[in-house]
Structure formats: structure tokens, C-alpha cells
Amino acid sequence: MEELTTRIREVHPYDLPEIVVLPIVGGDEDYLEWISESVRKSLGSHQQIYEDA
Numbered sequence: 713m714e715e716l717t718t719r720i721r722e723v724h725p726y727d728l729p730e731i732v733v734l735p736i737v738g739g740d741e742d743y744l745e746w747i748s749e750s751v752r753k754s755l756g757s758h759q760q761i762y763e764d765a
């Protein structure tokens with residue numbers, strides 16, 4: 713999480729961007745699947761950063 717937070721602060725235009733971590737405990741199955749697919753596609757070469765967070 714620390715590396716991800718550092719990177720967000722580097723590229724975000726706000727002085728104090730909102731960075732929070734919340735568990736997803738449920739939701740619409742189609743929407744949750746869409747999120748999963750979107751994240752997998754966007755990870756690319758940054759996957760190790762997210763796995764270590």
C-alpha cells in the first residue's frame with residue numbers, strides 16, 4: 713500500500729488526495745466482475761506494486 717500511496721501522491725494534482733482502503737464485502741455480481749476485469753487489464757507491468765500493497 714505504501715508504494716501505491718507514494719505513486720498516487722506523485723501524480724495527483726491535489727495537495728492531499730483521498731486515499732483510503734476499504735474491504736468489498738458484497739455487491740452486484742455483474743458489477744464486481746466488471747471491476748475485477750477492469751483491474752486485471754489495467755495492472756499490466758504494475759501488478760507487483762498492487763500485490764505487495
